[in-house]
Amino acid sequence: MTIPAQIGRGMDRVDAHAKVTGAARYSAEHRPPGAVHAVLVGARIPRGRITGIDTSAALAAEGVIAVLSHLNLPKVAQTPHLIPSLAGTTAHGQSFFPMQDDRIHYAGQPVAVVVADTLERAEYAAGLVRVSYAEEPWVTTIAQGRGDTYEPERIFGGFVPGRIERGDVEAGLARADVRIETTHHFAANHHNPIEPSATTAVWEDSKLTLYDATQGPTATRLTVAQLLGIPPSDVRVVSEFVGGSFGSKAMIWAHPTLAAMAAQHVRAPVTLALDRAQTFTNTGHREEQEQTITLGATRDGELTAIRYAKTSPTSPFDDWAEPSMGPVNRLYACPAFEGVHHLFKAATMTPTFMRAPGEGTGAFVIETAMDELAHELGMDPIELRLRNHADLDPESGRPWSSKGLRECYALGAELFGWADRDPAPVTGAAREGHWVLGTGMASAIYPVYGVVNPQRARARVYADGRAVIETGCSDFGTGAGTVLRQVAADALGMDAEAVTAHYGDTELPTTVAAVGSAGAGAISAAAHTAATALRERLVGQAVTDPGSPLHGADPAAVRVSGGRMVRPDTGAGETYGEMLGRHMTFDAEALGEWAPPGGDEYGMATFGAQFAEVAVDPDLGLVRVRRMLGVFAPGRVLNHKTARSQLMGGMLWGLGQALLEATHMEPDQGRWANPSLGEYLIPVNADAPDVRVEMIEVEDRAVNPLGVKGVGEIGQVGMAAAIANAIFHATGRRFRDLPITIEAVMAPA
Amino acid sequence: MTPREPGRTGTAVPAVPRQATGAEEHGDLGPGPVDVLLTVNGTLRRVTVEPRVSLLDALRERMGVTSPKKGCNQGACGACTVHVDGRRVLSCLTLAVSCQGREVTTVEGLADGDDLHPMQRAFAEEDAFQCGYCTPGQLMSAVALMEEGHTGDDAEIAEWMSGNLCRCAAYPNIRQAVRNVRDGAAAEGER
Ligand code: FES
Ligand code: FES
Numbered sequence: 005m006t007i008p009a010q011i012g013r014g015m016d017r018v019d020a021h022a023k024v025t026g027a028a029r030y031s032a033e034h035r036p037p038g039a040v041h042a043v044l045v046g047a048r049i050p051r052g053r054i055t056g057i058d059t060s061a062a063l064a065a066e067g068v069i070a071v072l073s074h075l076n077l078p079k080v081a082q083t084p085h086l087i088p089s090l091a092g093t094t095a096h097g098q099s100f101f102p103m104q105d106d107r108i109h110y111a112g113q114p115v116a117v118v119v120a121d122t123l124e125r126a127e128y129a130a131g132l133v134r135v136s137y138a139e140e141p142w143v144t145t146i147a148q149g150r151g152d153t154y155e156p157e158r159i160f161g162g163f164v165p166g167r168i169e170r171g172d173v174e175a176g177l178a179r180a181d182v183r184i185e186t187t188h189h190f191a192a193n194h195h196n197p198i199e200p201s202a203t204t205a206v207w208e209d210s211k212l213t214l215y216d217a218t219q220g221p222t223a224t225r226l227t228v229a230q231l232l233g234i235p236p237s238d239v240r241v242v243s244e245f246v247g248g249s250f251g252s253k254a255m256i257w258a259h260p261t262l263a264a265m266a267a268q269h270v271r272a273p274v275t276l277a278l279d280r281a282q283t284f285t286n287t288g289h290r291e292e293q294e295q296t297i298t299l300g301a302t303r304d305g306e307l308t309a310i311r312y313a314k315t316s317p318t319s320p321f322d323d324w325a326e327p328s329m330g331p332v333n334r335l336y337a338c339p340a341f342e343g344v345h346h347l348f349k350a351a352t353m354t355p356t357f358m359r360a361p362g363e364g365t366g367a368f369v370i371e372t373a374m375d376e377l378a379h380e381l382g383m384d385p386i387e388l389r390l391r392n393h394a395d396l397d398p399e400s401g402r403p404w405s406s407k408g409l410r411e412c413y414a415l416g417a418e419l420f421g422w423a424d425r426d427p428a429p430v431t432g433a434a435r436e437g438h439w440v441l442g443t444g445m446a447s448a449i450y451p452v453y454g455v456v457n458p459q460r461a462r463a464r465v466y467a468d469g470r471a472v473i474e475t476g477c478s479d480f481g482t483g484a485g486t487v488l489r490q491v492a493a494d495a496l497g498m499d500a501e502a503v504t505a506h507y508g509d510t511e512l513p514t515t516v517a518a519v520g521s522a523g524a525g526a527i528s529a530a531a532h533t534a535a536t537a538l539r540e541r542l543v544g545q546a547v548t549d550p551g552s553p554l555h556g557a558d559p560a561a562v563r564v565s566g567g568r569m570v571r572p573d574t575g576a577g578e579t580y581g582e583m584l585g586r587h588m589t590f591d592a593e594a595l596g597e598w599a600p601p602g603g604d605e606y607g608m609a610t611f612g613a614q615f616a617e618v619a620v621d622p623d624l625g626l627v628r629v630r631r632m633l634g635v636f637a638p639g640r641v642l643n644h645k646t647a648r649s650q651l652m653g654g655m656l657w658g659l660g661q662a663l664l665e666a667t668h669m670e671p672d673q674g675r676w677a678n679p680s681l682g683e684y685l686i687p688v689n690a691d692a693p694d695v696r697v698e699m700i701e702v703e704d705r706a707v708n709p710l711g712v713k714g715v716g717e718i719g720q721v722g723m724a725a726a727i728a729n730a731i732f733h734a735t736g737r738r739f740r741d742l743p744i745t746i747e748a749v750m751a752p753a
Numbered sequence: 754m755t756p757r758e759p760g761r762t763g764t765a766v767p768a769v770p771r772q773a774t775g776a777e778e779h780g781d782l783g784p785g786p787v788d789v790l791l792t793v794n795g796t797l798r799r800v801t802v803e804p805r806v807s808l809l810d811a812l813r814e815r816m817g818v819t820s821p822k823k824g825c826n827q828g829a830c831g832a833c834t835v836h837v838d839g840r841r842v843l844s845c846l847t848l849a850v851s852c853q854g855r856e857v858t859t860v861e862g863l864a865d866g867d868d869l870h871p872m873q874r875a876f877a878e879e880d881a882f883q884c885g886y887c888t889p890g891q892l893m894s895a896v897a898l899m900e901e902g903h904t905g906d907d908a909e910i911a912e913w914m915s916g917n918l919c920r921c922a923a924y925p926n927i928r929q930a931v932r933n934v935r936d937g938a939a940a941e942g943e944r
Contacts, residue, residue, distance in 0.1 A: 657922065
């Protein structure tokens with residue numbers, strides 16, 4: 005009997021039924037008996053001091069149970085210290101916890117929490133809390149802070165150096181025949197998952213249960229426990245359904261701890277759900293940024309040097325910038341590189357990861373500059389990229405663990421019809437009524453981040469022939485729960501349909517927060533290790549069991565399919581269930597732990613090539629993306645259906661990045677001007693063309709046991725650049741700032 | 754006035770039923786809690802709410818019907834879309850008291866017992882969601898779209914589904930699901 009390969013098949017999501025019937029319960033929808041509602045009150049000034057809080061009106065309002073502020077909120081046990089959640093430990097989003105004193109560091113910083121019996125009453129009373137302030141001088145935008153920049157030693161929570169240099173950039177630029185020098189401005193962005201962050205906190209004696217919308221239940225557990233000064237083992241975090249995240253739920257912000265404190269204070273379960281506007285000031289953002297690049301190249305297209313710099317605002321507490329120089333440094337073989345981050349302290353919260361953090365903006369810079377260079381040289385953009393193909397990782401000089409980029413270019417060019425493209429950039433040569441048409445491409449790279457802690461899962465087989473795989477990760481739309489079944493089924497020799505996945509709970513074996521596209525690699529490693537251990541144990545038992553038809557067989561030769569162990573020499577066999585039943589055993593289980601090897605022999609990254617066709621109406625400033633193609637080499641693909649969806653989603657994020665997404669700061673108010681889904685534009689259905697996604701499987705033996713490189717971010721990385729390059733092809737105009745607005749396209753060249 | 758180009762003009766924002774004033778239906782109401790009787794997914798329910806309570810919060814917080822989602826509470830995302838008397842409405846912009854005597858349908862009421870609605874099946878098969886948070890609203894819009902006859906071509910489907918944001922950007926798969934159901938229904942009709 006043969007069964008289809010369990011890994012890779014495009015099986016429907018394990019939670020599809022729950023999601024289409026409304027049975028899926030998200031964090032704010034857990035309603036324990038006696039639960040009440042907490043609502044945050046945010047600071048109205050960007051910087052200064054609270055001079056007074058008058059809570060009398062709020063406390064007198066019907067249904068109000070308590071108002072917490074810095075005057076009566078307990079102090080946190082420890083001042084938080086920002087560590088990216090990939091480290092697998094506490095994951096404070098910033099080195100600051102609000103409501104500890106009278107200082108205001110950014111607009112929207114929580115200054116009070118109102119608790120009432122119903123949501124409407126809590127919301128109403130939140131508006132009755134009167135806070136007076138003494139405002140102090142502040143800056144929030146690059147225009148205001150440009151004069152006060154400094155060069156941070158490290159950024160991104162200490163993970164990335166602020167400056168990277170190799171080779172002689174001056175000499176490289178001096179010998180260049182051609183130089184491209186560009187400056188880009190990128191608006192700040194907010195993640196805007198459709199589910200705003202929310203936590204329901206329930207105390208039972210000294211034990212705390214949090215239903216929390218998080219990318220890492222364990223991260224929530226460790227972070228909240230540290231702030232409350234209680235043992236992590238007293239905190240259980242449940243997070244089975246999470247309504248999207250894109251980085252906004254990757255770090256653990258103040259609200260889960262505030263919910264727990266409020267619940268302790270009022271001695272009742274508390275739900276604290278952010279409203280949409282509050283998500284703009286409580287869950288981080290992608291910072292506003294300015295990036296400059298200088299490329300030097302010879303006439304035949306060989307890069308001689310790259311100089312790159314970025315300026316962006318960070319919070320008063322942390323040196324944070326998304327690491328945008330990664331793709332600039334690592335996409336092409338170039339003998340000389342210099343990249344530097346400049347920061348200035350602004351009255352904002354600490355920026356954070358947002359899908360394709362750093363790579364999305366950095367790739368835009370290098371990939372539009374490469375397009376300019378190709379144009380300057382009169383060379384095909386793909387040919388230019390092939391000439392500078394990085395056979396080794398330019399950053400480390402090591403070989404890649406796997407690559408596949410050449411294959412991505414080749415397949416992409418073929419599917420897109422690149423050969424038919426009029427290579428000369430045109431100014432409206434291809435027309436369709438008012439529309440001028442153009443096509444563009446870009447490369448994509450996203451690092452494979454190595455996880456550092458052991459990743460665990462537990463596999464169990466029941467005598468009835470079903471199995472369970474358990475690990476503590478959450479599934480916020482990634483398909484984690486679905487691929488867990490497939491990976492376990494593959495190792496156990498069963499059908500994925502016969503495997504149930506339990507996840508989203510800290511009472512299950514620990515895996516790291518699913519961030520940086522590392523989630524699938526981590527959980528598949530854990531599940532594969534656990535399920536393989538269980539299979540070996542069961543096969544080992546069968547071959548030593550005199551009652552088994554497999555008795556005496558070579559365990560290495562035994563095949564398992566559909567849950568039935570078979571010895572190939574005689575064809576005899578029995579199912580796991582038959583063997584367990586004979587021994588009056590109801591089940592068997594094994595814990596698997598994958599310890600990341602942590603070697604540094606390889607450069608590790610995922611690659612792709614992305615293509616777009618646009619139609620531009622120059623008079624109306626409209627840009628319509630008509631066609632999108634992405635070809636990616638993400639290592640092993642665990643589920644083609646869910647992986648394709650993630651890559652497609654990332655590509656449409658690239659469309660949003662290119663044309664729509666911007667959070668604007670009110671320059672004289674120091675607060676976000678458009679914190680709503682009506683004014684922060686994201687793609688709607690009518691913006692999204694059909695998207696073609698292709699995957700090239702490359703074998704990678706270094707990243708993790710199954711060679712999984714992840715698909716969460718790579719789809720976005722090169723998309724905005726491909727669209728901007730297509731706009732150039734259509735109009736002959738370079739738009740270097742993002743988003744490329746209607747106003748910009750309409751403005752006379 | 755220029756005649757509407759079929760299916761390509763107008764707004765995709767669902768219509769909100771005219772909000773009956775409290776005085777019309779009950780005499781003066783509020784500001785304290787009042788009883789509202791409404792049918793939710795075929796069951797007559799009584800709910801006690803202050804007049805300021807939205808249909809969305811009445812369903813989610815008081816009636817245990819949590820499929821309508823709160824994405825913005827401002828009428829901008831469509832996650833809260835439900836049917837009231839068969840028409841799609843944004844339940845965050847609809848007062849619960851205005852639904853006295855009306856029939857509310859949510860995703861919990863789409864399936865026929867264990868048999869999923871074809872649109873639910875199509876969403877699952879086409880992977881028309883990732884996180885699933887926008888999905889109940891998408892489904893209620895998609896079902897209404899079929900009734901409204903706005904499934905002619907992809908552009909029309911896209912336009913009339915554009916009141917429902919999906920940050921996971923499952924849009925092409927959502928369109929595919931709607932097409933499948935449309936074509937399935939057409940094939941059914943021909944038989
Ligand atoms: S919650 Fe009603 S439209 Fe967003
Ligand atoms: S499925 Fe996540 S928002 Fe649509």
